[in-house]
Structures are given as structure tokens and as C-alpha cells.
Amino acid sequence: MNNLRCPQCGSEDVTVTAEQMFMANTGDHYCHSVKAHDNDAKAGCLKCGWSGLREALEGGSHA
Ligand SMILES: [Zn+2]
Secondary structure, three states: OOOOEOOOOOOOOEEEEOEEEEOOOOOOEEEEEEOOOOOOOEEEEOOOOOEEEHHHOEOOOOO
8 A cells, every 4th residue: 555645745744634614603514524535635744844635645546
């Protein structure tokens, strides 16, 4: 299994962000939250500060 890498500096010290959204007025959970494994999850690199989407990371299992 390949590790995901930063497309900018090649570091494997990359992160993905899971997001949960709630309706501001009611506090109800908004269903379309982003999971860490989603391609459109926010990703970042701890080494060079790159940020983007998970699908932009190099390596891993691109279908
Ligand atoms: Zn980087």
C-alpha cells in the first residue's frame, strides 16, 4: 500500500481534515459533511505548508 504524499514537496507528513457541518440557526446536523477519506476532504502538508484537496495528493489508490 502506497502512502499519500505532498504533491509539492513529496513529504508523507500530510494531513486530511474531516468536517462536520451544522445548521447555524437550528443546530441540526447537516448531512453532507466531509469525511477524511473523501476525495474532496481538505488536505495539508506539515512540511511545506501546502494545502489542497485529498485527491491532489500523490500516491495512494487512484481508481
Ligand atoms: Zn509539502
